[in-house]
Amino acid sequence: MIKYLDKKERIEMDKVMKAVPDLGVAAYLLMHGYDVAGKKGKTIYFEVSDESDESKKFDKLTMEYLSSPYHRFDHCLMSLKKVPEYRPDSLC
Numbered sequence: 001m002i003k004y005l006d007k008k009e010r011i012e013m014d015k016v017m018k019a020v021p022d023l024g025v026a027a028y029l030l031m032h033g034y035d036v037a038g039k040k041g042k043t044i045y046f047e048v049s050d051e052s053d054e055s056k057k058f059d060k061l062t063m064e065y066l067s068s069p070y071h072r073f074d075h076c077l078m079s080l081k082k083v084p085e086y087r088p089d090s091l092c
Contacts, residue, residue, distance in 0.1 A: 015050060028062075028065045035047050
C-alpha cells in the first residue's frame, strides 16, 4: 500500500535539525529568521531546510557571529555578570 504524504509531512521531511550550544549564537540566528524547534539543557535546536544552500548559510552565520558586534555585546554582558558586588566604605 502506498501512503501519500500531505504538504506538512513533505515539508517536515525536507528539514534537518541543527544544534547550537551558545545562547548568543542562537539569538543571532533567530534574528536572521531561523525558527527554533526546541531546546534541551543549554542547547537550542533549529529547523533548517535540507537544501545545501540553506544549511551552508546557517553554518556561515554561526561563524559570522564571532566577528559581529553582537558577539562583543554578549561578551561584555557575561563579563558584567562576573563583577563582584560593590560595597562603598560608608555603608560598611
